[in-house]
Amino acid sequence: MSKPEADVVVVGSGVAGLAAAIEAARAGARVAVFEKQPSPGGTSNFFEGIFAVGSALQKERYIAYSRDQAFRNFMEYNHWRSDARLVRTLINRSAETIDWLRALGVEFPDVTINMPDAPRTYHVVKGRGQAVVRALARQAEDLGVAVRMNAPVERVLAGEKGPAGVVVALDGRPTEVACRAVVIASGGYANHAEWIWKYAGLELGRTVTPMGNTGKTGDGIRMAWEMGAAEEGMGVLHLIRVAPFGPEFPFMNTVEGAAIQPVLWVDPMGERFCDEGIAYYDTSLGNVNSRYPQGYTFCLFDDAIKEHFIEKGIFRGMGTVVPPGSRLLDLEEQLERFLALGSPEFFAADSVEALALKMEVDPRVLRATVDRYNGFCARGYDEEFAKDPEYLLPLGGPRFYAARARTCFLGTMGGVKINHRIEAVDPFGRPVPGLYVAGLDAGGLHAESYSMRDTSGIASAFALISGRVAGENAAEYAKGQGASLPAFHSAL
Ligand SMILES: Cc1cc2nc3c(=O)[nH]c(=O)nc-3n(C[C@H](O)[C@H](O)[C@H](O)COP(=O)(O)OP(=O)(O)OC[C@H]3O[C@@H](n4cnc5c(N)ncnc54)[C@H](O)[C@@H]3O)c2cc1C
Structure with missing residues (x-):
């Protein structure tokens, strides 16, 4: 059998990973998604509502909150310690992402909020996040993405310029999969007691307890750091x-x-x-x-x-x-x-x-x-x-x-420094070529607390949008590195 290969490897099958896989596949890349757990979706199975501003559903309900208001409120809440271009990308692509999900069959029965005086940004999903995970997984399959469960990625292999591949445990055996670009979306480090203590000063299971997170040991964050990416946003829960x-x-x-x-x-x-x-x-x-x-x-x-x-x-x-x-x-x-x-x-x-x-x-x-x-x-x-x-x-x-x-x-919110193209960057903001980090593994959004007051549902929105942008750019990068790698499907 030939050595397995892909253009783009995605680490994790939460909504960040699946959204990345779909966009990369739509752009013509051959994509493989590896998931550590036996079933897809991770923490994404649990969310109830997704942030957006300016969506068709909001317009139908005369909800007048604008992108600019959302942007200013978010930046003020975070004392301008967030990456403004990243925040702007997230806000600008939020409405379109609701349409993108609706086109995949996701239903939104309401746009609401749980807080007095907060703008109605929370697009309630019928069937919770699990319905979104299912819709994305179906679309990924239709696009020919190879999605493997029980397949924890262990490390990213460094090539001359960017990633040369990953090592993933397939059927329990460490296996090298060659690729040109990697999207890391492993959902943070909520179950990593040492890091929760080191970065947040809290004792896991005693002073703080994670909900809806399994096996989140910060694998993707560690792998990105090993590739030269900088740290950002550790300790934000x-x-x-x-x-x-x-x-x-x-x-x-x-x-x-x-x-x-x-x-x-x-x-x-x-x-x-x-x-x-x-x-x-x-x-x-x-x-x-x-x-x-x-x-x-x-x-x-x-x-x-x-x-x-x-x-x-x-x-x-x-x-x-x-x-x-x-x-x-x-x-x-x-x-x-x-x-x-x-x-x-x-x-x-x-x-x-x-x-x-x-x-x-x-x-x-x-x-x-x-x-x-x-x-x-x-x-x-x-x-x-x-x-x-x-x-x-x-x-x-x-x-x-x-x-x-x-x-x-409900999760950790940061780890790897990225830019608004969702590229992992070094401490000076220089991209680590071919490496993208999305969803809960990425820093730069929340300064010290989850920013939900005027942007309710922003965690799932960020996972989806950062995933989509990462997928688009990873495919583009992979194309720039050469032709598609045809041996991939037969071998995985
Ligand atoms: C109970 C609950 C309710 C919530 N409600 C809301 C809400 O209403 N609105 C909102 O915006 N947010 C909500 N959130 C937060 C939101 O669900 C998350 O922020 C978001 O889904 C994270 O998506 P993700 O793709 O980054 O991570 P995940 O969905 O966790 O996906 C990461 C995946 O990577 C896998 N993985 C980990 N390590 C590896 C490895 N080495 N190799 C391969 N795979 C790996 C994991 O198993 C997991 O499946 C809620 C969270 C919880 C727990």
Whole structure:
């Protein structure tokens, strides 16, 4: 059998990798995608909405947010520490990418948002990211892209100028695949405990827990660095706060719906620590929670607040499935079911002091916090953090509930310095020829936090758009290096 070859090798089959493969194949390149896991899509299977500005769907709904506003807001949010040309590319190609997906059969039932006062940029995907992964995988197959599962890429082989190939484990055996260009899209390092500690100062599984990431050991980032690419954006995590958290609690359950509301929140010492009105903003929530090396804070409510959520509905929605204003009709029943689990993540007591003991908090401190907070509720003004008076619901019992709110994250957001052509670059911005880095492996977008406030859904949009641009440019580069390599399909 001849040695396997491709024009463009793509590392990873998330939406960044698959989008790259499609664009490279459409440009005439012979493409191989290697995926470490047994099934495609990685973290991309989980997203719910994709950012875009100026899309046909937004125009139909009279959503007037412009590219320029989105660009300015993004750059200001990041204090101009992001790569402006990269951000501009992302924003400019966002609407067209929604059309591109619709042409592949992806459906968008709504354009919405989860936050008050935020522009409606979140294009809700029917069937979540999994539907996008399926559509892209189908298109890649139709274009003749070779997609191999259980095929972790181990390293990129350096040629005289750019990559000469990759070493990939095929059927468990390290195999050299020759190529002219490589697109790295391996989805970051969310499961790499050493790097999470080194770059983010958090202990994996103790002070912070990844969700929706498997086997993310930063392989692509390491390989790009080995090829001379510079580091950028290490330590930026897509942080969130989840209460209660654990395998015993189903995804987006009713009790979580109650616990994540802007009620009374206290730190591990039993004191308030923020304006709970930030409940709508995942990045702010994740950031404030991650200040605690214990890895958690608490959300407290009582029977009267419970009744509020049953009768009048919730303030903050849960994803797009449970919108704001929804009444938690089965809350009573779910509370009892969860309490019966006896979990240390969610519990109740008949007095503030008894609750404090279960929380391992000084009962005098918690009593004082609740009394002070109830005073703010009575006066209609939060002297500590100026929380919106609408959320000032006092706690009087008879039963008090506490959910531990854990610091979690949905992915790492950076690693390799790139330019707006999605080329990997060295510390001086000079491209590493033939090497492209897309999606969660790439830095230069988020300065220190996930920028979601005015650009909700930007993580998936960036993965798709950086992937597309990488694929286009990788194909162009490969063509410039010589003709297509016909031996590829027979050998892979
Ligand atoms: C629960 C959840 C909800 C989310 N919701 C949203 C949302 O609503 N909107 C939004 O914008 N974002 C959301 N995100 C974030 C978004 O899903 C990701 O940022 C995006 O999908 C990342 O795409 P990617 O292609 O870069 O990485 P991935 O999708 O993770 O793909 C990387 C792939 O590379 C593979 N790989 C790793 N190492 C190797 C190797 N050595 N060789 C071969 N393959 C390798 C991995 O197995 C993986 O399949 C969410 C994330 C989670 C977890």
